Amino acid sequence: MSNGVTISQAAAFAGVTVKTVRHYHKHGLVDEPRRDSSGYRRYGSAELLRLVQVRTLAAAGVPLAEIGPMLDADAEQFAAAIADVQRRLTERIEDLIARRDMLHRLADGDGVLLPDRARAFLDRLPDFGLSAENIAAIRDGLVLTRALVPEGFDDYLTEVERALGDTKFVELSKRSWEAAAWAPDDPRIEELANATVDHFLENPGLLAILTSLQGRSDDADARYGMISRYGKNRAPAWARLTKLVEKKLRSAGVPIPNQ
Amino acid sequence: MSNGVTISQAAAFAGVTVKTVRHYHKHGLVDEPRRDSSGYRRYGSAELLRLVQVRTLAAAGVPLAEIGPMLDADAEQFAAAIADVQRRLTERIEDLIARRDMLHRLADGDGVLLPDRARAFLDRLPDFGLSAENIAAIRDGLVLTRALVPEGFDDYLTEVERALGDTKFVELSKRSWEAAAWAPDDPRIEELANATVDHFLENPGLLAILTSLQGRSDDADARYGMISRYGKNRAPAWARLTKLVEKKLRSAGVPIPNQ
DNA sequence: ATGAACTCTGACCCAAGGTCAAGGTCAAGC
């Protein structure tokens, strides 16, 4: 009956829903327009302009609470605010692109848990005669290590990779895995512990496997204990073996956290 | 005391907050892990894997309700779902880029309301001797026209642009704007109406200005009335002028919606 | 043994709308 467009026409023009327009009124972002004789809202071009401004900013991810002050500020502040919104939007876009690229790693489980270097390391293990079960346990250990001591993980991996070139170390490790199936009082455990400690002391470079996870911070030391305990619950023989090795190393002067 | 990492370590590893991890448990996205003797949750590598999978999908904008079914589906369906998520993400990214580019038009008010062609049209008007006030009114009219008859706006603008080359039409239009200030019973109104109608009838091409907004649909006809009424409330002389013109055109056989 | 830093559950809060309900208004067709 009167001039101006209705709320649904205004909403369609701005590309939002009727409810959204009323939402903007309720939050004071767009002034309520005149009402006609039936109480219907009638929008003129001033309100349409404001509406389009608001939804453009809202669609760009600006929180509604910031939009009002932005539009009511002077031209200079407004320009600065717009530049800021554009900057944030650019960041957001780059983040989404990174996440999109990350998605294809989801197809393979390890892809999101371990970096490529660690996966390559695991891929080499079958050549050393380790069983799929052992490798899965090693994988879990790597994942936990990375979760617990992320800052030491790269160095740790480097040391373990290097140790793979040491035939004797690989052999001892394999026997240690087998030891999980032994009885806790099996005499071979002490024998294996001695051989392991001897080899570590003869090749001090191997100790870097341990130190790469220690000394970085007090926290890291505590976490080392947690990692070394991982799996003990499953195999009592393994627990005894680890305990013996740690004790012998410690008595040889190698600092091992004892928690 | 037991193996596995605590909730805050798991959360840090996955890049989310502790609260978010619990949220995922509550919604069944990640199974509750074992509890230690104090009732603390202890996460192993299987839970860490699941947690990272969930947050990767959630960060890519997948609704939580869809994530569970996705991860529990077989590899083929999962791959298809991932491809779909990537597609949606790409759309979203392109949308955000468009919105970012749109933002700089906000600096100038008309930029978001009218397309470049209409702005160029308005920019030419001062050369024809129209006052800033008249131009603002014309601008409002264009905005409302675009809001009401978006599908006819381009044609309408083309016709109005063409009419700008018609000196007599421009002169009549300027007199019409002046008429807003006249008394409603000013005898010049009838005179101006006659001159306008005569000119329209001598130059039938001008009638396209009207028809570009009509006949497109029944709705559009009704909306034409709304547009033609725009401003009438402000100037009674203008209302009378419009009414006379419409009446005379109609009696000359030109179809004008009469609402 | 004391304090700091974690953990637990549960309850409420938030933005930015969507949905539903219960009625008033308007134009059209019969």
Added chain:
DNA sequence: GCTTGACCTTGACCTTGGGTCAGAGTTCAT
């Protein structure tokens, strides 16, 4: 003149993906 369907009004509750707060227990280092 009456109905039908499309709009419009307000108000109250629902949703998503968490955040915040409260009150109590745990662990760890000093």
